[in-house]
Amino acid sequence: MNDSFDxxxxxxxxxxxxxxxLKYYSMGxxxxxxxxLLIFFADMLNKGLPAFKQAMINVExxxxxxxxxxxxxxxxxxxxxxxxxxxxxxxxLEMRNDPTLLGTTVQRWVxxxxxxxxxxxxxxxxxxxxxxxxxxxxxxxxxxxxQFNVGFFSRGDSKMAELAGIMSAVVGTxxxxxxTLAIAFPIGVMTAIYLEEFxxxxxxxxxxxxxxxxxxxxxxxxxxxxxxxxxINFFGVPRSTPLVGGMTLALMTLPVIIISTRTAxxxxxxxxxxxAFGVGCSRWQVVKDHVLPLAMPGIMTGSIIGLAQAMGxxxxxxxxGMVAFIPDVTASFTEAATVMPAQVFTWxxxxxxxxxxxTAGGILVLLAVLISLNASAVxxxxxxxxxx
Amino acid sequence: MMLTxxxxxxxxxxxxxxxxxxxxxxxxxxxxxRASGTAMFSQPxxxxxxxxxxxxxxxxxxxxxxxxxxxxxxADIPTFPLLLASLVLAAIGLAVGMVLVRANxxxxxxxxxxxxxxxxxxxxxxILTTLGILISIVGEALNFxxxxxxxxxxxxxxxxxGNSFLMAAGRGDGASGGAEFGSVPLFAGTFMITAIAMAVAxxxxxxxxxxxxxxxxxxxxxxxxxMLEILAGIPTVVYGFFAAITVAPFIVRVAExxxxxxxxxxxxxxxxxxxxMIIPFISSLSDDVINAxxxxxxxxxxxLGMTKGxxxxxxVIPAALPGIISASLLGMSRALGETMIVVMAAGMRPNLTINxxxxxxxxxxxxxxxxxxxxxxxxAETLSAFALGLVLFVxxxxxxxxxVIMIRRFREKYRVNNL
Numbered sequence: 001m002n003d004s005f006d007x008x009x010x011x012x013x014x015x016x017x018x019x020x021x022l023k024y025y026s027m028g029x030x031x032x033x034x035x036x037l038l039i040f041f042a043d044m045l046n047k048g049l050p051a052f053k054q055a056m057i058n059v060e061x062x063x064x065x066x067x068x069x070x071x072x073x074x075x076x077x078x079x080x081x082x083x084x085x086x087x088x089x090x091x092x093l094e095m096r097n098d099p100t101l102l103g104t105t106v107q108r109w110v111x112x113x114x115x116x117x118x119x120x121x122x123x124x125x126x127x128x129x130x131x132x133x134x135x136x137x138x139x140x141x142x143x144x145x146x147q148f149n150v151g152f153f154s155r156g157d158s159k160m161a162e163l164a165g166i167m168s169a170v171v172g173t174x175x176x177x178x179x180t181l182a183i184a185f186p187i188g189v190m191t192a193i194y195l196e197e198f199x200x201x202x203x204x205x206x207x208x209x210x211x212x213x214x215x216x217x218x219x220x221x222x223x224x225x226x227x228x229x230x231x232i233n234f235f236g237v238p239r240s241t242p243l244v245g246g247m248t249l250a251l252m253t254l255p256v257i258i259i260s261t262r263t264a265x266x267x268x269x270x271x272x273x274x275x276a277f278g279v280g281c282s283r284w285q286v287v288k289d290h291v292l293p294l295a296m297p298g299i300m301t302g303s304i305i306g307l308a309q310a311m312g313x314x315x316x317x318x319x320x321g322m323v324a325f326i327p328d329v330t331a332s333f334t335e336a337a338t339v340m341p342a343q344v345f346t347w348x349x350x351x352x353x354x355x356x357x358x359t360a361g362g363i364l365v366l367l368a369v370l371i372s373l374n375a376s377a378v379x380x381x382x383x384x385x386x387x388x
Numbered sequence: 389m390m391l392t393x394x395x396x397x398x399x400x401x402x403x404x405x406x407x408x409x410x411x412x413x414x415x416x417x418x419x420x421x422r423a424s425g426t427a428m429f430s431q432p433x434x435x436x437x438x439x440x441x442x443x444x445x446x447x448x449x450x451x452x453x454x455x456x457x458x459x460x461x462x463a464d465i466p467t468f469p470l471l472l473a474s475l476v477l478a479a480i481g482l483a484v485g486m487v488l489v490r491a492n493x494x495x496x497x498x499x500x501x502x503x504x505x506x507x508x509x510x511x512x513x514x515i516l517t518t519l520g521i522l523i524s525i526v527g528e529a530l531n532f533x534x535x536x537x538x539x540x541x542x543x544x545x546x547x548x549x550g551n552s553f554l555m556a557a558g559r560g561d562g563a564s565g566g567a568e569f570g571s572v573p574l575f576a577g578t579f580m581i582t583a584i585a586m587a588v589a590x591x592x593x594x595x596x597x598x599x600x601x602x603x604x605x606x607x608x609x610x611x612x613x614x615m616l617e618i619l620a621g622i623p624t625v626v627y628g629f630f631a632a633i634t635v636a637p638f639i640v641r642v643a644e645x646x647x648x649x650x651x652x653x654x655x656x657x658x659x660x661x662x663x664x665m666i667i668p669f670i671s672s673l674s675d676d677v678i679n680a681x682x683x684x685x686x687x688x689x690x691x692l693g694m695t696k697g698x699x700x701x702x703x704v705i706p707a708a709l710p711g712i713i714s715a716s717l718l719g720m721s722r723a724l725g726e727t728m729i730v731v732m733a734a735g736m737r738p739n740l741t742i743n744x745x746x747x748x749x750x751x752x753x754x755x756x757x758x759x760x761x762x763x764x765x766x767x768a769e770t771l772s773a774f775a776l777g778l779v780l781f782v783x784x785x786x787x788x789x790x791x792v793i794m795i796r797r798f799r800e801k802y803r804v805n806n807l
Contacts (some may be wrong), residue, residue, distance in 0.1 A: 019697025023603050029595030030604075030612055033671075036664050037619060043634050044626075057596065100444055190510035198504055199511070210792075212514050217718060217788040218781070219725020221752055224759075225777045229524030233765065253516050258514070282496055284503050312623025315727035315752070319759045341625040341728075348629050348732060363626050374621050378614070 050121045051361025054149035055112035063101040084111040114161040114354045156327045161354030168326045172337035179246020188257030196265040216255035223252045224319025240321040249310040255311040260302020262297040297384030304377040308370050314341040340366045399471040407440045410482050414439035417489045430495035439485030440493040441753040446489040447478035447525040472606040516548050528774035544570015573738040577748035581659045588663025593670030601678035621670035626654040628732030631661035650745035653735035677711030710798040721787040727752040751776045
């Protein structure tokens with residue numbers, strides 16, 4: 001090889017250029033992921049934030065004789081087509097519950113119909129020009145207003161977009177998660193303690209270990225099939241309930257909790273165990289009084305992450321029937337319920353365009369909860385993490 | 389519900405009462421024995437706990453066993469006598485516990501043994517879960533294969549369960565009239581979407597891992613890692629909504645401007661979004677593996693005059709390759725089993741095509757479709773979901789096993805313990 005100095009430095013330049021190119025490509029890949037995250041959140045906020053606003057109309061409700069029969073008669077003809085059907089429907093009911101209302105008139109803010117709401121938010125609607133003009137006039141006079149949508153948080157599901165809320169799904173989620181944690185946390189921690197602190201290194205232990213790693217990677221929908229075949233068909237747990245949903249999710253969360261608990265237990269230094277054994281503790285006493293307290297932050301972090309994962313899971317819950325129309329808040333663990341992601345799924349399938357913002361709004365709430373759960377897990381780890 | 393709950397509640401409260409009694413009486417007795425000057429093997433509290441275990445343990449075991457036998461064999465054991473028997477057993481246990489409060493009994497070791505068994509019992513639940521999945525899926529899948537031939541299922545190219553409800557209602561015209569269960573188009577769709585996802589996830593995930601492992605200053609790392617974790621924490625149903633509402637129409641519009649015809653349920657949208665979902669799995673595992681490659685290898689390469697890029701390409705990546713492949717396989721098994729994104733963004737119509745702009749369906753979509761229909765559980769379509777689930781289980785399980793073996797090989801080669 002008789003390359004001249006110039007040739008070699010040329011080559012070197014080329015090689016360095018190539019090297020830099022790899023750096024820029026890899027930087028670009030990370031930037032791409034970041035860009036996606038930005039686009040995603042911008043899109044969700046753009047679609048979902050309107051869900052927190054709801055058009056309201058200030059109308060005079062006239063509790064007349066006619067209104068007791070048909071609620072539509074209680075309001076001025078100009079308004080009756082603009083307010084939500086649900087308001088109209090409840091007027092006769094109100095009068096039956098409270099007979100003193102008869103003959104009185106009340107001025108108050110009521111829900112506008114979904115069409116009015118969508119019109120104010122600038123979406124396409126099926127209103128004619130005359131109605132649009134009327135709405136514009138009412139907006140100018142302050143009779144129609146977009147207010148904070150309290151109902152979105154306080155009501156259950158509904159087929160009418162302006163009435164639909166996330167309350168029943170939130171309650172269902174909480175109940176399902178209670179079941180999930182009540183099963184997965186103790187069993188998961190106990191399994192991890194057994195494998196880390198007690199188990200002899202034999203075939204059975206290895207089998208359990210391989211099993212747990214595999215369970216963590218099995219598609220979630222298969223847990224749904226298990227829930228359907230074993231819990232519902234075999235043990236007769238009622239379908240669509242927080243009980244069966246929670247049990248199914250518990251099996252899914254179990255490996256997450258086991259794996260993180262084992263990591264936490266492993267990070268407790270041996271010297272602590274030796275010291276405890278040295279003063280005459282039995283194995284269980286070592287674990288209970290010394291190892292577990294030190295591993296607790298790690299275990300909690302893992303459990304919170306597992307919980308957040310279970311909270312976002314939908315596929316197995318579809319199979320066990322938890323994607324259901326639940327207008328009222330569920331009161332017991334053996335009643336039909338739905339959860340937040342399932343509610344999002346139900347709304348995403350609604351043909352009415354007004355449900356798009358409901359879906360995105362639900363997603364924002366769900367994401368806020370999940371991200372704060374994960375953030376608290378990270379904070380917990382940061383705060384209590386000990387380097388030995 | 390109330391009627392079954394009522395005796396159960398009484399049972400629980402009586403058991404709780406007995407347990408409390410056991411605890412306090414045993415502790416008192418042990419304290420007395422010790423106060424009288426006899427040296428005892430264990431502490432009073434340990435005797436007390438042993439008495440509680442002796443009281444509650446057998447009783448709970450008996451009632452659980454009874455309930456299980458009742459469900460398993462369908463034997464009709466009346467609830468009330470069963471619970472009563474359990475309570476009698478609890479009382480006997482209490483008595484035994486009391487008798488055993490004596491100086492030469494190792495209460496601590498006895499508790500230790502019980503705890504060991506309880507913990508081991510908890511550990512076997514993971515095996516039971518896997519067994520449960522296997523039994524439930526294989527059992528129902530076998531039912532399905534009795535109705536339809538396994539060979540047709542594996543090689544058939546038409547998936548048309550449409551008429552199976554007629555057969556379930558007894559109005560079908562004979563053996564397999566109308567309903568066809570050929571799973572090839574479903575698997576073709578699944579692999580197509582998975583391939584698109586991997587085409588997005590592997591380069592982006594791997595390159596970001598390289599950047600984070602080799603180039604990034606610690607400040608960038610501190611931001612990038614949580615960012616990728618957020619990506620991993622987004623629920624799949626949310627990704628599905630994003631794919632269906634934002635990405636799919638965008639792809640249709642882009643395809644129109646280039647003069648192509650794309651379906652709103654095209655395979656590209658769920659594929660791309662699924663790829664984004666998998667990026668964090670691949671990048672975090674690859675990052676770990678790249679970090680585990682010993683620094684001496686990098687130093688050796690740099691000392692020979694290789695540029696940094698050449699070191700990464702020719703030394704670090706080849707060394708980390710088993711780990712990277714195992715990460716990709718794990719990502720792939722996740723993509724194969726992913727449900728919500730494809731249910732919301734991919735099509736329902738089985739379609740055997742290689743054009744990603746066309747509508748196609750996947751295994752998981754058909755499982756969900758079969759499970760959410762108003763069909764009898766014993767109908768062929770519902771059971772077909774279990775057959776599909778079985779194939780899915782086998783495929784993902786083997787991918788996971790290969791991945792575990794690869795990572796173990798890597799770990800042994802470089803003696804890293806934290807992978």
